[in-house]
Amino acid sequence: MDMPVVNSCTVDTCAYNDQHSCHALAITVGNTSHAQCDTFFSGEEEGGDPMATAQVGACKMSDCQHNTQLECQAPGISVGYEKNQVDCLTYAPA
Numbered sequence: 001m002d003m004p005v006v007n008s009c010t011v012d013t014c015a016y017n018d019q020h021s022c023h024a025l026a027i028t029v030g031n032t033s034h035a036q037c038d039t040f041f042s043g044e045e046e047g048g049d050p051m052a053t054a055q056v057g058a059c060k061m062s063d064c065q066h067n068t069q070l071e072c073q074a075p076g077i078s079v080g081y082e083k084n085q086v087d088c089l090t091y092a093p094a
């Protein structure tokens with residue numbers, strides 16, 4: 001399996017975000033009921049590797065069409081605000 005790329009993330013307040021790109025090495029998505037970005041961290045510190053583009057390391061949203069064995073197999077994902085929460089916007093419930 002390949003890990004999909006996080007193509008964009010609009011959450012500027014996250015420590016891993018720089019100019020709408022996520023620079024965590026890998027993110028985790030989802031809890032049992034919601035496609036939230038579990039890696040979101042609103043802190044003063046700058047996180048991640050500025051030379052890296054984030055990938056999706058794991059996703060717990062087993063009901064998503066892109067999910068296989070709790071791994072994301074979408075070509076790429078976008079992250080952003082859904083209502084007031086930081087979510088995977090590519091989430092597609094089956």
Ligand code: SF4
Pocket residue numbers: 029030035056059060061064065066067068071072073074077088089090091092
């Ligand atoms: S597209 Fe679906 S499987 Fe991939 S990270 Fe988003 S919610 Fe998880």
